[in-house]
Amino acid sequence: MASRSSAQRPNGATQGKICQFKLVLLGESAVGKSSLVLRFVKGQFHEYQESTIGAAFLTQTVCLDDTTVKFEIWDTAGQERYHSLAPMYYRGAQAAIVVYDITNQDTFGRAKNWVKELQKQASPSIVIALAGNKADLASKRMVDLEEAQAYADEHGLLFMETSAKTAMNVNDIFLAIAQKLPKTDQAASGSDAAKGRRLVEGADSAQRGPSSCCK
Ligand code: GTP
Numbered sequence: 075m076a077s078r079s080s081a082q083r084p085n086g087a088t089q090g091k092i093c094q095f096k097l098v099l100l101g102e103s104a105v106g107k108s109s110l111v112l113r114f115v116k117g118q119f120h121e122y123q124e125s126t127i128g129a130a131f132l133t134q135t136v137c138l139d140d141t142t143v144k145f146e147i148w149d150t151a152g153q154e155r156y157h158s159l160a161p162m163y164y165r166g167a168q169a170a171i172v173v174y175d176i177t178n179q180d181t182f183g184r185a186k187n188w189v190k191e192l193q194k195q196a197s198p199s200i201v202i203a204l205a206g207n208k209a210d211l212a213s214k215r216m217v218d219l220e221e222a223q224a225y226a227d228e229h230g231l232l233f234m235e236t237s238a239k240t241a242m243n244v245n246d247i248f249l250a251i252a253q254k255l256p257k258t259d260q261a262a263s264g265s266d267a268a269k270g271r272r273l274v275e276g277a278d279s280a281q282r283g284p285s286s287c288c289k
């Protein structure tokens with residue numbers, strides 16, 4: 075659930091509301107889920123990013139006009155042996171980014187299966203974005219932009235091609251999600267993520283990234 079509160083400045087002036095959302099990344103191993111999160115949260119890219127074990131938890135905030143949106147991000151492991159853990163991460167999530175690699179058609183098929191699973195089993199109001207990652211590798215492209223766009227339109231998904239390497243569309247996809255999420259009044263505190271974190275084996279300890287705005 076989104077939780078909302080008003081941030082008070084020391085002089086008592088109200089800074090605007092703060093909304094908190096749980097977001098999960100899903101997709102086949104090596105499509106670049108962790109790299110997208112690393113780019114978004116820390117502005118970094120690692121050529122030799124290690125495969126995720128279990129899941130990792132990070133946070134990042136973005137600002138929209140008078141609203142600060144705080145994302146609690148669950149970066150899941152794409153290896154098949156972790157598939158059964160996925161519902162633990164997408165349950166209660168308000169947003170999901172399903173990632174595929176534009177140079178690998180199989181990963182697009184896998185992404186479609188994730189979308190199907192989310193639309194069947196996750197919250198009915200979940201905002202789903204499809205990310206065609208590794209857009210910098212255009213010469214090795216195996217998935218048409220138009221085909222992916224048509225699929226996304228048909229299924230009501232946000233869609234962008236991204237590159238964690240060059241940072242293309244990385245902030246933009248999170249921002250588009252933030253804009254689409256309903257900023258409703260919800261019970262404050264007690265985020266699902268904090269509860270979920272205790273359930274996760276092999277998760278990184280929570281890392282606090284620098285806020286990209288609202289300093
Ligand atoms: P799992 O944790 O196993 O599920 O994989 P993942 O989806 O988190 O992939 P990860 O971020 O570990 O990236 C896999 C490999 O792809 C790494 O070597 C990254 O450096 C590389 N990579 C990720 N994103 C990009 C990108 O946008 N462009 C290019 N060229 N390489 C990328």
Ligand code: MG
Pocket residue numbers: 107108109124125126149150151152
């Ligand atoms: Mg990973």
